[in-house]
Amino acid sequence: MSDLETELRRAMSEETDGLRAAPDLVDRVVRLSRRRRSTRVSLAAAVVAVILGAGAVPAYRAIQERRQVVSATVGAVVDGIEVRDLPSGLGEPENLDVVDGRLRGKAIRWARGDSSIKVTVYRPDQSPADWTELQAWGYLKEGRLWLRRGSSGLMSPRHDDLMWIEYDGLILRVTTSGPAGADLERVAMGLRVPWDPEFDGMRVTYIPDGLRDASGKTELGPDGLSRVWTGEGGRRVRVEFVHELRAKNFTTLRQVSWPAKDMALDLRPASVRGLPAYEGKIVADDPNRDEGRVLMWLIRPGLGVRIWASTPLAGEMTRIAEGIRPVPQRYSQSVDGVEFTPLRLDRKHEKTALGHDWSVQSIHPG
Amino acid sequence: MSPPDGFAEFVAARGTSLLRTAYLTCGSTGEAEDVLQSALERACRSWHRLRADADPEPYVRRIIVNLAISRARRRSLLRVIPTHSPPETPTAGADVELRQVLMNGLRALPPRQRAVVVLRYWEDLTEAQTAKVLGCSVGTVKSQASKALVRLRALLGEEMISNVGS
Known part of the structure; x- marks a missing residue:
């Protein structure tokens, strides 16, 4: 009994003997700490703005806080x-x-x-x-x-x-x-935490009962913006909107960018509100392990949707997909989540730029 | 922005030891570095409180272990990062081989059991200290440690155990 523990101690000691903390660890920690202090919301919005460009106004809306109370049986x-x-x-x-x-x-x-x-x-x-x-x-x-x-x-x-x-x-x-x-x-x-059904210019109108917004915010991934809902028993669904070249066609849409290792395999034709779609299984490192199912379709070239669901929720994917609708265009515009209406200014010359301290500015010359 | 008083000295003195704990509870160098950085960042934010209380190391170690467990649980849902598999038919041999088999066995343990093993046999914490770090009862620590050792024995195989014991 004690010999196994002794060998374990020795193995752990030998295994970690060559490890050394990086010399710049303190600098990195302090930098990270400082970055977290600045408003996370404006940072996320700025990153979205940089990546998606000035034409992606709906992305700002994704970051907006819109707490909605929708329930008929609330105590x-x-x-x-x-x-x-x-x-x-x-x-x-x-x-x-x-x-x-x-x-x-x-x-x-x-x-x-x-x-x-x-x-x-x-x-x-x-x-x-x-x-x-x-x-x-x-x-x-x-x-x-x-x-x-x-x-x-x-x-x-x-x-x-x-x-x-x-x-x-x-x-x-x-x-x-x-x-x-x-x-x-x-x-x-x-307790129910109402979640914002709108992000990235789209509205998610159906998520199965018992699932909760996992982070309360939209996540920026390598291929686009997504939100995750989780529930008990490993139930999990991610709705992801994929943009630009990543959503050029089904070939690009099925490819997941690094660092994620998930792949969509065994794709079979499906349909979402009359649009062609593909449904398949998710594979990561071990092809024999059950990672759930994925459903993907192109709303138009340049805008695709991927729904990743754990196996218990696979049967709900089509209903979730059919509940996804575009948000009607609003008249007023948004800069970093703040709506405003630039009256008497010509929107043709509107520019969005990264301002001081990660702020986002909308510039209207003239 | 400069680090709070004493923080840089603490990282210089204990960073490597904490990285090793992180490595053993996470199972990979990259993940360990991430976890250590996150834990230190949290400690940095609360540094003024930590220094007033006592030695910050137990607090940072606690964050590391719990971050490692949380990440492992999340990973088990996402399955994005591969987990190491134990060897199917371990064979006794040189020390290096034994070490590798033991480390693979450690990585194959559920995250909480792995944390108990690391805290008990690497950090040499008592059962009560381990329970405090993990936020569970002493009884849970005992049962988790016992299960982990049983599991390691099973993974190692009878032949390996007899060699280890000899």
């Missing part, structure tokens, strides 16, 4: 978050502004007798990276790791306080007392 809404699955008989809630250590937020609280439920929403400018940092900030120091939703969370030892990072910039917390404690996780899992 209550606190700071944009819908509270569902509440136990009955709790009566009328009270709304609160809360300050919990470093975090400020909005809360809603139900109380009857010795039973209470409180849902708190924090939207900090700078989120803790994970549960270890949550604890370092002083929250649920005795808590246990909880991973049923969000990126990272903590459950108190008495199972009456649950706090998790839904995604960067959004922290949720459910606190209970008395008999309501039995409903803690049900209330937590029932």
